[in-house]
Amino acid sequence: MAPNSPTRLHPWKGKEKATSTSTSLDPEFVDLDPVITYRHILSNNLGVKDPLRVIALCDSDAFYAACEMVRLGVDKEEPLVVLQWDLLIAVNYPARKYGVSRLTKLKEALQKCPGLKVVHVATFKEGDSEPGYWENVDTKTHKVSLDYYRRESVKVASVFKESLPASVEIEKASIDEAFFDYTKTVKEILLQRYPYLAQVPKDVLDGIDTPLPPPPRLKWTDLGVSHAIPLTIPAPKEEGSEKGDGEYNDEKPESPEVIVEKNGEGSGAVEKGNEDPGGLNEDEEYTTTWHDIAMSIAAELMDKARAKVKEIGYTTSAGIARNKFLAKLSASYKKPNSQSILRNRAIPSYLRPLPFQKIRFLGGKLGTAIAKEYDVSTVGDLLAISLEEIQRKFGENSIWVYEVLRGIDRSEVKEKPSVNKSMLAAKNLSKPITNAAEGHHWIRVLAAELALRLNEAREANPNLWPRSLVLHARRGYEAGRSKQAPFPFVRKVSVDIIASAGDRLWRELVGSNTVMHVSTVSLAFTGIEVAEQGQKSIEGFLKPASADFSKKRPRDKERSVSIDLEAEHSGFGKSDITLGISKQNHQSSSNVPSWTCARCGKTFHLPEDLSSLDSDIQQEALSSIQLEHQDFHFAEDLSKESDDHVSSVKPTTKKVGFKSRTTKKSRKETHGLDKYFTKK
């Protein structure tokens, strides 16, 4: 094992070079055995360079299939597939044993597995109030609904959250998987178990930057670790192998040096692991670094959380490693219902034989282009390419590719807001639409789903407001086209409101064409935002003088616009429910600001007696005026009024009572290579 090398001034900053003294470690891969100091274990904000960083990825096994098994109370051993029209979209593991995989035809699947349980996803048709499971579904009349899976996904996520210490950061990455950052938690536990790690030696030159004492040699199997990826990885199967999805190392490893152990849920793995311990060399069998031990602690926690999730019917597979990319990769090492640790020192042998197109973001066009350019397929092949070379060919940003091939990934586990930013309903037409009436029909169906989902989401969070409605349509094999428009504030969205807005977009999109061949159509809410605290509802900002807002709003970066509505409610006589827009600096003088609608030219005034109306009536009235003035909240485009000193932070149009938004870019997921993607 590698004893920590002596004195370095600031090893935690060390970008310069791996400090490993172990000659057994692969020189292509740096920082596999970094020096870990007292500072490292005592600090909590070391970020992605933290040598004790521990990340996990956990995904649900055959999630849609599992959802249906839970819903129907199907035995866990029973083979089951989920059908979408005549396509299998999910296959549970019992069914996979029969050689059934996604993308097999239903007929073929039934031949392979006669007892196969087949469930069609929920669907609904025009007029249905909610999706359901029917005997016969017809793609000509019905639309698929994945809503049940979304709701189950939320349940699983909340069980994870409840089952883990609050210090674990969680990023829900998709409907069936999440990343976990255990770094902070694991340090706390390390300090509990090894209190001497908190005692910086007094008599040393480097103080807190002194390397930690050598870690205890612990047997993986005694740590409750169910699975550690071996230092030597069996080569992935080649083309010839008759193997379903060709998942990299998906099958049970057979080589004797594999450590398989414990709580494999009765998989028989225990016996196997203990069968031939003589085949293991010392490095395989024991932890050798503090990072190993940190990961084993994460494994304990992950294991417990997964057991909790299993109680509600979902088995999961997890990977634990030093970053997101490797955690994700490791999760697929052994499936289902299992977890794997990838130790730093196993990284080179794990990555070298890996087909690089398995790597996130390399699975698509970029990966294909790289494969063509160099006529190679594995990570090992690409290690020969220098950074300069790859940057010359693929641009500056491809340093990301260079690093990821070497097991480096700087991306962070970032908690996401619980509400999605968009909500989309789509329908693929087997028989293309040829006239406008059919278009309107499908828009109504899509609108019905959106209405249902938005209102449903508002039960949990009443302050959800979609900014826009977007209609996509694709004609034949041409690229799709889209149109969007602001969506009005309406508390109770109805199918009609969405559909009428959708119809307008449809007309814009297809123009005066009477002949059309639209093959896909989708409708989406985008820019969904949550109203600020204290501005819980439209009523909230209607009642008192809008002067209150000015105090809450940031004064520097933008000039706030407050919006009020003027509406008319026939049954209520007077047409003085008004909505206006006023500039912040004007409104202090008066509680009755006015605004002229950019589209219709009408001037509105704030009502004085608004609060005397019933809130139900207020809402209704508001809805009606909003429909007439759909673009009211874009009447003023603040982004056009640029102030030099804030030019880097571009204000966006704002709605009263909503969080301020800037256009500050979040981390690039595509690593700036989008330009390249579109090229080919």
Add this chain to the structure above:
DNA sequence: CATTCGAGGACC
């Protein structure tokens, strides 16, 4: 080989 539904981000 093709395929459905869906979410998010980047670019211009």
Add this chain to the structure above:
DNA sequence: GGTCCTAT
């Protein structure tokens, strides 16, 4: 605003 990209 619109288009294109990525995962399963």
